[in-house]
Amino acid sequence: MQKSVFVREMFAEIAPRYDRANRVLTAGVDERWRGRAIRELAAAPGSRILDLCCGTGDLTFGLVRRDPTLQVTGIDFCAPMLDAAHARAKKVASGADLRFVEGDVMALPFEDASFDGAIMGFSMRNVVDIVATLREARRALRPGARLVNLDVTRAPNPLFRRAFELYFYRIVPLVGGIVGGSKSAYRYLPSSLVNFPDADGLSERFGLAGFKDVRYLRMGVGAIAIHVGVA
Ligand SMILES: C[S@@+](CC[C@H](N)C(=O)[O-])C[C@H]1O[C@@H](n2cnc3c(N)ncnc32)[C@H](O)[C@@H]1O
DSSP: OOHHHHHHHHHHHHGGGHHHHHHHHHTTTHHHHHHHHHHHHOOOTTOEEEEETOTTOHHHHHHHHHOTTOEEEEEESOHHHHHHHHHHHHHHOTTSEEEEEEOOTTSOSSOTTOEEEEEEESOGGGSSOHHHHHHHHHHHEEEEEEEEEEEEOOOSSHHHHHHHHHIIIIIHHHHHHHHHSOHHHHHHHHHTTTTSOOHHHHHHHHHHTTOEEEEEEEEGGGTEEEEEEEO
8 A cells, every 4th residue: 555545544534533643642741842842943923834644733733822923734645633723622721723634745735835844743654755755845935934843763772772672662562452442553654764864864855855954853862853944
């Protein structure tokens, strides 16, 4: 099966329990990582922000919680994840300027330079072509705008890396299978890290896609990386 079809179907299966599984699997710490990624974006009041692979909208809602003047567009190719985002929008962000679009981040349905900033959370591992995705994000950003990417990475310290691998490859499939409702999905998610570039490798790909001033910071004992690039 094509990777993108597999990924879409897998997220469709876990969509109804995705948020709860995330909170349980990270003991809520992912909120802190997301908050830091949002601060790195440093969006100016009233600016137009794109949340790439928005899923159920965790980063989208985090953005408007921090600054209700932002105009945020979330894009994702999995309709059940977007259904969950729409339901949350009605409950927690009814006055906010939000839009959710169904589409593929490798072929964004937006004009060039439509956004003042973009963010992507825990999704780069799932796309078929990282450089093509980054190029497409850069096209949709106005020159000088930032892209912030938050994702799991390989920790440099061997001890922490081993501990994280135990958690990621053993605990996540077990607990995710129970709380998230799909053993196979939570077996796939850790395996998606195997062929994913390390933090320096991802920086290089930002550069290949034309981003400037690329940097990253680590959190979560080095196993979480936040990359920032300027279009
Ligand atoms: C692990 S979830 C992350 C969701 C959200 N960003 C978060 O931080 O919770 C990955 C999301 O990426 C979406 N996705 C993966 N590849 C995609 C693509 N090529 N285009 C659009 N969405 C994609 C999936 O449908 C899924 O909702």
